[in-house]
Amino acid sequence: MFESMKTEETVEPTDTKTKILRLLNKANDYIWMSTGLNKDFYNDIEVKNAMLASFDKVKQIRILIDGDAQSKKKELSWLFESAKVHKGKIQIKQTEDILHWIISDGKHFRLEKPHELGTIGMNNLFVCDVEPPAISEILMAKFNSWWIVAKTVD
Amino acid sequence: MNSPETIASVLISFSTIGFVVLFGTATFLPMVYELTILRKEESVQLLRRYPYRLISRLGENLSIIALMGISLLFVIVGLLGLIYFITNSENLLLFAIYLSVFIVVSLLIYIIIIIVIALPYKEHEVNQIIDYSSIGRKNHLKTKK
Numbered sequence: 001m002f003e004s005m006k007t008e009e010t011v012e013p014t015d016t017k018t019k020i021l022r023l024l025n026k027a028n029d030y031i032w033m034s035t036g037l038n039k040d041f042y043n044d045i046e047v048k049n050a051m052l053a054s055f056d057k058v059k060q061i062r063i064l065i066d067g068d069a070q071s072k073k074k075e076l077s078w079l080f081e082s083a084k085v086h087k088g089k090i091q092i093k094q095t096e097d098i099l100h101w102i103i104s105d106g107k108h109f110r111l112e113k114p115h116e117l118g119t120i121g122m123n124n125l126f127v128c129d130v131e132p133p134a135i136s137e138i139l140m141a142k143f144n145s146w147w148i149v150a151k152t153v154d
Numbered sequence: 155m156n157s158p159e160t161i162a163s164v165l166i167s168f169s170t171i172g173f174v175v176l177f178g179t180a181t182f183l184p185m186v187y188e189l190t191i192l193r194k195e196e197s198v199q200l201l202r203r204y205p206y207r208l209i210s211r212l213g214e215n216l217s218i219i220a221l222m223g224i225s226l227l228f229v230i231v232g233l234l235g236l237i238y239f240i241t242n243s244e245n246l247l248l249f250a251i252y253l254s255v256f257i258v259v260s261l262l263i264y265i266i267i268i269i270v271i272a273l274p275y276k277e278h279e280v281n282q283i284i285d286y287s288s289i290g291r292k293n294h295l296k297t298k299k
Contacts (some may be wrong), residue, residue, distance in 0.1 A: 099287065111283065134211075135198065138192060138201075
């Protein structure tokens with residue numbers, strides 16, 4: 001059933017960063033993220049450039065912020081400015097107590113083990129090429145259930 | 155006993171039952187799939203069980219299209235059977251018989267493919283995904299304390 005599926009675990013931040021950059025680069029259609037938007041990680045120049053490049057490339061970006069979104073507006077002003085530039089394409093919402101995932105085109109996933117907000121999560125799982133839709137549909141349905149109840153951030 | 159009229163009647167009944175069963179399955183299966191798997195909290199875990207993997211395979215777009223296609227072939231067989239009563243053309247009836255044999259063979263191949271492809275799954279990878287996707291932060295932090 002899952003012949004083509006590959007998983008890779010990472011515990012080192014540099015390794016995680018490399019794989020997240022690869023995941024962002026793979027997206028052609030859409031990116032859905034649920035994230036604590038850690039300022040140290042997302043202000044990293046490589047991460048920022050990869051995200052900006054993906055904003056230009058893909059058709060839809062959904063960012064679901066875990067925790068206080070107002071403080072993130074100051075810490076990651078470039079992200080919110082990009083959201084204004086790409087109005088309609090980039091949607092940002094805020095909620096609480098969610099897992100931090102990245103879904104790229106519904107085929108590639110980054111799943112992270114829960115951690116305290118404000119810290120960088122160490123344990124990540126990258127799932128690539130989920131070709132049979134069963135797992136991706138389930139994960140996307142879960143993300144959607146968070147997205148529906150989340151509050152829109154202007 | 156095996157008059158062309160009897161054969162045509164049997165084909166009409168056969169195609170009606172086939173159409174109702176397959177079209178019904180193709181229509182309701184995505185709904186059942188969504189209700190049984192997608193909405194459950196423990197949905198990824200369910201994929202460890204063969205019946206759920208089978209349902210998820212049946213609910214895939216390609217499978218639904220195949221079911222719809224086969225059910226439409228049943229409609230054609232039924233119509234050919236009805237047209238026979240108007241035209242009395244035995245060639246038409248013969249074509250309907252061949253078509254129904256083709257449908258039965260296609261259906262068997264479809265069932266075998268679905269059963270076989272639902273069998274294997276990467277247990278280690280699925281377990282990893284379950285481990286990473288099934289608990290919320292609050293629950294996790296509570297269990298850590």
